[in-house]
């Protein structure tokens with residue numbers, strides 16, 4: 159982060175907020191995508207709009223004091239079925255939202271134009287634009303955290319789908335005998351490979367008396383750590399998660415044809431402990447199948463650093479383009 163007094167912000171400043179099941183991140187960026195302000199807090203599900211308005215208000219007061227600049231618009235990245243035209247979000251099951259007019263409510267609270275985008279899509283768009291000069295306008299960003307979803311950019315365009323649910327791979331079938339998912343179906347990818355599913359599998363095995371080096375109620379990060387240290391139960395769980403995610407990545411690459419997949423979200427903070435087993439499984443499939451080999455021969459599978467607030471950065475970028483920053487109009491939303 160560049161302190162405001164160390165540079166002259168360029169163009170309008172916009173706030174981007176990424177609302178996750180566990181944490182909510184806010185950034186304020188200028189039209190060159192430089193971060194002027196950053197804040198991460200635990201998500202307050204009982205008062206989402208109030209919390210976002212308060213975060214933005216705190217950021218605005220600090221920026222006004224330090225640089226005399228103000229935020230001109232707000233972008234919010236959130237899971238669920240997002241209606242970008244009306245700024246509403248529905249079926250954000252992990253946040254307990256059935257239908258929320260987030261954009262209009264936030265505008266009423268803050269007085270600023272407020273825009274809403276699906277979280278993984280905001281992150282994917284930001285990743286693709288950030289890297290466009292190097293020639294990668296197509297990619298899939300797979301977010302694995304409290305839930306699982308993908309943001310897909312093809313030739314610089316975000317894929318939303320006619321049903322508004324493009325990329326919701328967290329709710330494709332992964333294990334027909336798996337547990338019931340928050341969406342109501344049984345055995346969704348999210349129900350077997352997202353953060354809560356990892357913690358639950360460990361809890362259940364420990365409660366059933368499985369011997370393990372893990373303490374009671376381990377976090378997903380604890381499970382990955384124990385797996386790396388050779389704990390048998392933890393390795394079983396992380397191995398199963400890698401199996402499921404490798405299949406999801408294969409499905410993404412074969413369905414939308416991307417050669418670049420970026421893995422992010424809270425669970426991806428496990429780093430190589432998550433990435434390498436997934437790579438190994440994909441490499442195994444490549445060795446067996448010429449089709450998979452063709453799909454992945456010159457493809458990249460990357461891990462996004464958990465400190466990179468891609469969703470919030472993307473949300474700020476989307477707010478900036480929606481208010482028509484001249485610096486960004488060449489990549490205007492289509």
Ligand SMILES: [Zn+2]
Pocket residue numbers: 328329330339340341342343346348349
């Ligand atoms: Zn589901």
